[in-house]
Amino acid sequence: MVAATRAQLPLRHRPPVLLATAAARLIATLKPRRIRRVLSVVRRGAAPATTAQALAAREAVVAVSARCAGEGCLQRSVATALLCRMRGTWPDWCTGVRTSPFRAHAWVEVDGLPVGEPHRPGEYHRLLVVPATDSRFGACDSRPPGV
Numbered sequence: 465m466v467a468a469t470r471a472q473l474p475l476r477h478r479p480p481v482l483l484a485t486a487a488a489r490l491i492a493t494l495k496p497r498r499i500r501r502v503l504s505v506v507r508r509g510a511a512p513a514t515t516a517q518a519l520a521a522r523e524a525v526v527a528v529s530a531r532c533a534g535e536g537c538l539q540r541s542v543a544t545a546l547l548c549r550m551r552g553t554w555p556d557w558c559t560g561v562r563t564s565p566f567r568a569h570a571w572v573e574v575d576g577l578p579v580g581e582p583h584r585p586g587e588y589h590r591l592l593v594v595p596a597t598d599s600r601f602g603a604c605d606s607r608p609p610g611v
Contacts, residue, residue, distance in 0.1 A: 473527040480550050481543075485529045488543035492536075496559070496592055503542070503557055503594040506549055512596035513553035518572050518579040521547040521555075541570040544579075545594070548572075554596045555579060560588035 473481065491502055513521075525543040526533045532540035538559070545557045555572040562569070562583075569588050571581050574596075578585060 473524055477524065478528055481524045481528045481547060484547040484550060485525055485532060485539065485543040487546055488525075488539045489531075491542050491546075492538045499542070500592050500594055503545060506546065507554045507594055507596075510549050510552060510554035510596070513548045513555040513572075513574055515574045515577070515579055517551065517553050518544065518548055518555040518574050521545075521551070522572065522580040538570040541572050544572050554594075556596050557594040558588075558590050559592045560590040562588050 491499055494502065522540070522544045525540055525547060529536070529539070529543070532543055541557060541559075545555060548555055555574050556576075557570075557572055559568070559570040561567065567588075569583070571578050571583075571588075573579055573585075576585060
């Protein structure tokens with residue numbers, strides 16, 4: 465996999481991006497079900513992200529982190545989702561695999577399309593997803609009283 469193109473990020477925009485990448489590095493060390501649980505809690509109350517919002521977050525993360533610009537797809541995807549959340553939105557956070565050749569991957573998507581990724585939609589079979597909206601109730605956190 466080729467490293468993503470890295471742009472310069474103005475100093476005044478770096479603190480939240482650095483915080484998101486540092487938190488993502490810690491979260492990425494957790495077991496998959498705990499990652500999903502943590503991200504599900506963090507997602508609460510966020511509006512669904514647009515493609516432009518998710519792409520801007522991804523580009524900012526790649527600009528400040530060499531690990532995220534390279535092979536660190538799990539940290540990159542978590543940091544992108546966390547940065548979106550800091551801005552009040554949430555993309556679908558996904559992990560999955562492809563079988564030929566076998567490869568695991570993590571990414572964010574909006575409206576079923578991967579954001580900033582070189583792979584085609586559907587190339588990876590999604591295994592874990594923290595969606596922008598809670599599909600059980602329609603919209604994010606619009607739970608019936610008492611749930």
